[in-house]
Amino acid sequence: MSDTQSENDMVRDKGKSLLAKVYDFFSGYLLAVILLTFLLALTYFGTMAQVELGLYEASEKYFESFFLTEKILGVPVLLPGVYLVSALLFLNLLLGAIVRARKSWRRPGMLIAHGGILYILLAGFVAFHYTKEGNMLLYEPNGSDKRHQSDEIYNLTNWSIEIIKYNSDGKPEFIHVIGSDQLGGAWKEGATRTYVNGDIPFKVKVSGYLRNIANGKGQLAGLLSEKRAKAKGVRVLEGYGVEAVPTNKNMEFNLPAAYIDIYSRVKGAQNKFDSESSSSALLIGSGPLSPRPFTFEIGDDRWSVDLTRQRYTLPFAIELEKFQKEDHPGTMRAREYSSDVIKIDTGRKVHISMNKPMRDAGFTLYQASWGPEGARPSDRLYTSLAVSYNPADQWPKYGTYVIAIGMTIHFVQKLFSYLKRSNRSRRREEDSQ
């Protein structure tokens, strides 16, 4: 760039309003380069951190956060998280490559290609916020129970608090869920959160939430007897207290705990509750197969509160007809396993194996694993299906097609214009001779 040009640019920039300058910045190459550099660095840090933190925590820290601190050469540095970088990159691309870019029928390729990139970034956003993932356990049918049928999945790493109202027969009537998005995040020492809902005649105060009190073998290493808890100044409820245990790298081995206090709503008041709690309990994360929630009564109604792996009810039910497993010769290590299932409501039969999932109503059911571990030949086996609902499941594929089409148009146009130019110059040369 010549000196005269940069002087002209500076004069032009000086004349611009602040809003126009902000717009220029957000749609400019400088921001794009900064963001792509951050993306590269964060991908490196996030990948390396998986060795130390494990997949889940590294993903949460680097790829799902707005900001994070990273020690670079021993100095803690505040960095934007991939979530923020991706959001800014989306904005930058939208303004720079779509809104600000010259639109001409002579150059549609790059516009289409950038549209494809935007579509993929949008898919990441939708998948992050709206994906439901979990596992479904189905036991082999034995004719005596219904453990071979299910319409529920539970997430292995996300925890929730379920508040259940029961009917007079003791059956669950309705389930309110304090989801992992409301329960998760940082819990500083002494922090409390109070949860309410207009349909629930009480408020639930959660305190002392700990992400893990179990060691890698499922033993409650952080459960303290009353004497030990008092000596440590830990709150005691029902004869026990809890203290944090370092989280396991495999997040599914972590077992959270929390204290809850129930405060009844003052009659006729929307957001007024008794000052004294009517019930209190220590909750330990419970398994999905034999729920044992904390039970209490408010008025004539029976309620329960349970700290449980986040569960979702599917719009359809599945029955395991047959589970097949083939071991490596001479071992108990499975070489191949698959499940024959029936969609109960329609009778649709599907064979699910390693690379052949079942797709139905937007859900995808993959063959994930089986159990119990170390089962003997006479043991009743179960199949574990990984179930995923992602509204943007196929969007990255479509986005890639769009980018490919855009790039193809762009390069074909370039090729034609090059050929045209070559022809023209050849003719000129021929004419001049």
Add this chain to the structure above:
Amino acid sequence: MLNRIHSLVLILGLLGFVSCDGGKEFVEIKDSREPGRFSPDPELGLSFKDRVGITSVANSSPESSKVSFFVKMVGPKTLIDGESARFDAFCKTLKVGKGNPPFEWTKPDEWNDVEGTAMRIANFNFGPDKKGECYFTVLPGGGQLLANLNRWRTQMGLPDATLQEAEALPSRQFLFGEGKYVEIEGSFKGFGASEAKGGYKMIGIIMPELQIGGPK
């Protein structure tokens, strides 16, 4: 250029401020779901111990609060004979320490780490074709000395030993007490294997049913 950097810092700062929780008094519960049609009915009205499953431990016989410790090395006889000194050295380094699970040890340089399992706290293999293996196991309960000895003897294709034979095994200092040292030869058939491998040797220490406390 400087202005642009200032703008970026300002915007990042604003976004950070916006993303912070403003410290609301109440959090509105927004999610709900229908109960599953096939879900097991919850057990209601249980005390904390029953909910968590502590009752069975606290009120049960002392058997259920006992833990057994084992360290075992198995492989072709010539290989095991050559590695027995390293086995002894490994056993001496094995101790209760910090961490999760709370054990520490020093691995012989010639051995390879193998990922642990629910029962195998320390797990190694060694030798050509990695035919030798050594592991340290902790089992809740775990059974008495004779039962464990005969379990190992069965794996080596040997007949059961008597109680007198089991009690006559030499003692060996191990972890925080004394265990019984086992050295047997035969045709090894591991759990789930279809064929036995001849010319194998197994050495190990069994420390059965050590009484441990309940919750801390």
